[in-house]
Amino acid sequence: MDCLEFRRLLGSDPHVGAADARAHMATCSDCAALAADAQAFEARLSAALAVPVPEGLAERILAARPEATVEPFQPRRRLAWIALAAAASVLLAVGVARHRQSTSLRAMVAAHVTAPDEHAALAMVAPVPQAEVEQAFADRGVKLADVPPEVAYVAECGIGRWRSVHMVSAGADGPVSVVYIPRDRAEKATAFHRAGLVAREVPMGDGTLFMLAASDTRFDALEHAWRNALEGLPAVASGSN
Amino acid sequence: MAVNRQQQFEALVRAHSGELYRYAYWLCGQDALAQDLVQETFLRAWRSLDALRDDIAAKAWLATILRREHARLYERKPMPTTDITDLELSDDSPGPEHRGEDAVLRAAIARLEPKYREPLVLQVLGGFSCAEVAAQLGISESAVMTQVFRARQKLRALLDGKEPEAELHGLP
Numbered sequence: 001m002d003c004l005e006f007r008r009l010l011g012s013d014p015h016v017g018a019a020d021a022r023a024h025m026a027t028c029s030d031c032a033a034l035a036a037d038a039q040a041f042e043a044r045l046s047a048a049l050a051v052p053v054p055e056g057l058a059e060r061i062l063a064a065r066p067e068a069t070v071e072p073f074q075p076r077r078r079l080a081w082i083a084l085a086a087a088a089s090v091l092l093a094v095g096v097a098r099h100r101q102s103t104s105l106r107a108m109v110a111a112h113v114t115a116p117d118e119h120a121a122l123a124m125v126a127p128v129p130q131a132e133v134e135q136a137f138a139d140r141g142v143k144l145a146d147v148p149p150e151v152a153y154v155a156e157c158g159i160g161r162w163r164s165v166h167m168v169s170a171g172a173d174g175p176v177s178v179v180y181i182p183r184d185r186a187e188k189a190t191a192f193h194r195a196g197l198v199a200r201e202v203p204m205g206d207g208t209l210f211m212l213a214a215s216d217t218r219f220d221a222l223e224h225a226w227r228n229a230l231e232g233l234p235a236v237a238s239g240s241n
Numbered sequence: 242m243a244v245n246r247q248q249q250f251e252a253l254v255r256a257h258s259g260e261l262y263r264y265a266y267w268l269c270g271q272d273a274l275a276q277d278l279v280q281e282t283f284l285r286a287w288r289s290l291d292a293l294r295d296d297i298a299a300k301a302w303l304a305t306i307l308r309r310e311h312a313r314l315y316e317r318k319p320m321p322t323t324d325i326t327d328l329e330l331s332d333d334s335p336g337p338e339h340r341g342e343d344a345v346l347r348a349a350i351a352r353l354e355p356k357y358r359e360p361l362v363l364q365v366l367g368g369f370s371c372a373e374v375a376a377q378l379g380i381s382e383s384a385v386m387t388q389v390f391r392a393r394q395k396l397r398a399l400l401d402g403k404e405p406e407a408e409l410h411g412l413p
Binding site: 047 | 250251254255258259262263266267269271272273274276277279280281283284285310313314343346347350361362364365366370371385386387389390393394396397
């Protein structure tokens with residue numbers, strides 16, 4: 001092995017363990033010095049990559065495991081007090097799991113609509129044909145009673161394990177990303193902030209409607225329009241009190 | 242049997258969730274999203290746990306699931322163009338790359354193009370060989386060797402305040 005080969009190997013795997021590499025180091029002080037320097041850098045690199053792991057991550061994952069919420073619990077009578085404590089733990093685990101799932105979905109929806117390639121969709125202003133919007137929902141097993149105006153972009157997107165209909169609603173005061181997740185209904189309407197956007201999730205039909213934008217000025221109107229479309233009933237927007 | 246399955250799953254979570262979080266973080270650049278990706282990865286792993294015959298292979302298996310979960314976030318979008326520096330953090334608190342020691346090196350790692358960063362993370366953090374990284378990424382071993390070589394070259398250049406393509410160790 002010559003110096004060039006050795007240094008190429010050093011750059012691709014600083015923990016050089018091959019016999020011929022070790023033999024070269026033994027005879028070349030320059031390469032041996034480079035190897036020592038590379039291994040010091042490697043230790044620094046390894047430490048830098050090891051970003052702090054959030055506290056309680058493993059516990060949250062275990063609590064969110066589906067079977068963790070449905071395991072049968074049949075305590076013996078004389079241990080009833082333990083049963084009560086355990087039942088409370090199960091309820092807490094269910095709560096943590098549901099909370100985690102909703103926050104997980106919010107994060108994923110926000111990540112999806114703010115992906116760099118989304119910029120092109122956000123710039124669209126021409127309305128797409130109503131039939132395309134109806135078809136996207138039909139493909140997700142949802143029949144619309146109506147199609148709200150100003151849908152400038154529609155796509156059937158996978159967001160993590162969720163199957164969504166992803167739209168952009170154009171407007172004079174800027175685009176609103178609208179995402180509908182069928183068959184996963186939020187417990188209540190919630191306003192939140194993610195990725196520099198204001199957002200609202202609303203239980204609607206058998207699923208959840210997300211709206212994300214720089215401003216929430218059109219959220220009430222959009223919520224009303226989409227409730228008509230998905231439930232066929234006029235209703236008061238959750239954000240208007 | 243169910244108990245064994247649960248014990249196996251819990252052991253997997255406790256053994257690998259931290260490392261997977263770090264891998265996810267360097268893939269997506271966002272703390273909250275990285276946590277979600279790890280959670281989704283283990284959810285899928287739980288459903289497919291019976292397919293895992295060899296605990297030694299668990300780390301590579303989980304890393305592969307996580308890569309797919311990350312790619313699924315952008316199912317309709319070409320992922321290779323996504324750069325970590327283009328992504329916003331989801332909250333106002335400093336991200337993990339700004340905490341602890343060597344924030345300068347972490348910032349330099351974040352500036353690497355994904356094609357350089359990902360094999361480097363798998364090699365250094367995951368402890369995978371170039372051949373194993375190649376198998377995970379679906380590219381040749383020589384391509385991985387080139388990418389991790391270039392990754393280190395670029396990091397050193399960034400730290401030295403030079404252009405990333407500057408020569409190091411007298412090599413082209």
